[in-house]
Amino acid sequence: MLMNSILSTMIWLPILAGVVLLFIGDGDQRKHNIIRYLSLSASIVTLLLGIWLYFEFDNTTHSMQFIEQATWIASLNIEYYLGVDGISVPLILLTVFITPFVVASSWDVIKVRPAQYFAAFLILEGLMIGVFSALDAILFYVFWEAMLVPMFLIIGIWGGERRVYATLKFFLYTFLGSVLMLVSFIYLYGQTANFNLLSFMAAPLSLLEQQLIFIALLLAFAVKVPMWPVHTWLPDAHVEAPTGGSVILAAIMLKMGGYGFIRLSMPITPDASEYFSFMMIVLSLIAVTYIGFVALMQKDMKKLIAYSSIAHMGFVTLGFFIVWSFSTTTEGALGVTGAMVQMISHGLISGAMFLCVGVLYDRMHSREIAAYGGVANTMPVFAAFMVLFSMANAGLPGTSGFVGEFMVILASFKANIWYGFLAATTLILGAAYTLWMVKRVLYGEVANDNVAKLTDLNDREFYILGALAISVLMVGIWPAPMIDMMSATIEQLMLQISETKIVGVDL
């Protein structure tokens, strides 16, 4: 029974738990405890289901697994159609892995309306899993948009000073990006008479149709990734969001954009993707280099990490769209695999970095780099973790940050020496902005009395950061299981996108 509906269970269990939390509501300490333990256990059960999914998942095939299919809206041929392959499973695992940490990191930090806070995160988790497993375009769109609502509330209610501005900007930006995606889905429905993503992929389309659809999808996904120049919502949203919100935003929501490219844009409009690939590569390289410089100049820790996220996500789009620079599919697969690994690794690292900032913020209520200095003297254990994650962020070999970036850079060099050269600047820039921040925050003399009064990590924080540190190292040292999970699907994707969908025209 569970076997057949594992994906549904993973989507609806956290949502249901969230609704229950809303009904329990806020109250005294006892209620507060019930809320916290309930949300933690819901997220852990989902994690266990995710682990089970991982072991049941068949690496050797590229076809969709754990399929659930039922009619939802017959008159429009919309289905409740779920299924996962080697691209979606790693991202689902990332989602279920990060959420318990988010719950735990907010354990006794959130004092205002905790029930709604935890409920928002659990509902968000379910919706995100839904995005990664939906195979029906409308179902995908429903999850995709619905996801904005809890995040809108999380930033708006529990955020910093300019939270209203930031959250409205976040919502409207992403909403504007995605409405055109809906129009292109409806257009494709006109061609195929259903909303099945797999039939969208098989539908023949002229180059002009593909180009228009590609642009519509690009708006949705580029905003989400975010790509330069539509990235401006991200630093605002990150800075104003509470720690948990920043973690989810950076670790998972940004990956939706990358997922969209690889799940929708590339297979549905392969010819247009090829047509626009140079533009995409240029935009990605601008993100990697220019945003890297911007990050260098930041005075606010969260903003710095936000900009570093944009730069790192540039590698993801670079890895995807460099495929068309190659004549063989094996080299292309290197770039795509690198991009996928980069998504997972960035999820872990940026999540951990935001948690580190959260640890400091909970104590000092400041995100300014200048407010700190010499933290390593008072918080040695914390400093060790933060240095590790910063190294990973800078792409140090042995950490997960290295694997994806290295693969993408390698592919770039094979494609074009200049791509490779520009992409490789991140190794310098990334190290510069991250380590410079580490130096200013952690090292040197104790800067002021507030820093002198800091206490080191408590048990809860220690275990959270410790678990993340282990996972960052594990992916860095032994990425094979993850790559094996994706390889069959990516190979198939390469074949799929190498065939033109234009009917009756020779390219």
Add this chain to the structure above:
Amino acid sequence: MDMQTLVLASAEIFLLTMICVVLVVDLFVTDQNRTITFGLSLASLVGTGFLVLSNTPATTQYLFDGSYVSDPLAGLLKMASIVMVGIGFIYSRSYLIQSKLMKGEFFLLSLFGLLGILIMISANSLLIMYLGLETLALSLYALVAFERNSRDAAESAMKYFILGAIASGSLLYGISWVYGVTGAIEFNEIATAIANDPSLNSLPLWFGVSFMIVGIAFKFGAVPFHMWLPDVYQGARTPVTLFIATAPKLAAFALIYRVLVDGLGDLHASWQAIIMIISLLSMVLGNIVAIAQTNIKRMLGYSAIGHVGFIFAGIFTGSQIGYSAALFYSLTYVLMAAGAFGLVIILSDQKEAESLEDFKGLGQRNPWLAMLMLFIMLGMAGIPPWVGFFAKLTIINTVVEAGFTWFAIVMVLSSVIGAFYYLRVIWYMYFEKAVNTKAINMGKDIGLVASLNGLLILGLGIFPATLMQYCLSVIN
């Protein structure tokens, strides 16, 4: 006249009888016992609803020599109108008592308005339609002016009356041209006349149709005939606004459907462009101007204009799925509008809660109500999984299918603009501190209706298939 005819029209006859009963009973009721009038009015609604339910035929039936029609579409629209008026009564009761407006006239005029709506929905001839329309319109003018001592109400009633009279005149003028050209006043006969003699499809007929469209657009409050709508929404007492914002919209849908599709369906190519332009202007103007509003009733008024643009978009495509999408949109929109004004009523005590500021901190004052308002606002904004999204989806789908992809792009962009002012309500509710921290007290009945209303917006969004299918089947 046989029994069958009377049975099919029994709902209207019953309602008229009950109105007379309420009228007489109300004479003997003092202000303290006005609940009797309230109860009796609700009972009339229940009875009328029951008769509609049990007497709606499965196929189209013409009665009274073809001037009246009873079909599943009429059944659905009538049922929805009755429910809306009933919801409105329940929302309004304690508000009316508090503001010392608990008068029999409110209920009587509303019931008369409902009678007009039922007649419009079932009208199969231009004259019967006009009769229904005027019954409704006159009741509405009086309802808006219902609070005698309010200057705002008097002003907006005056505006409404004068502009409404002009629109009715325009409609009647158009009717006379259409009758003159085709020689028929029943919709199906007009259609037959045009089909038999295509030469009728010429300038004189188009001239008449244009005037009729002006009248219809006015009743909907579509741009450029929308001037009255924000003023009336703002000036009228909220229970009256709720009434105007809900059931008459369904009647207006029936009006446009019967006239343009049943009667003048063959002229689709001629009226398509007009409806399309009206739709475009309404969507864009309604959504943009709504951003500037600080009065929630006025804001919802402009938002209504935007929504009417979407309904018209379903009509102009001229396809069965387009009409059914417009029907689905109308039904779900009035549900959301009823909820929105219902919440404004609930929040009002002593004074009207008409400023957006009154929603500040509702998330803390009453989380449940705030969540219901969240559902309504997101529904109106067209965010999934609330039902407004599926209403927009079906409309956009028919527009794209008709080959107007550019129009669909304008539609989605205007809904992004619209999202801003709906989000602003959510922002005030959740992100701002409450100005007025007094607990909100409301009756159990109001709470129940509001909860059902809000949850239905979510529920229909998660399971929209049945209603969608039903809308398709009544249009076919």
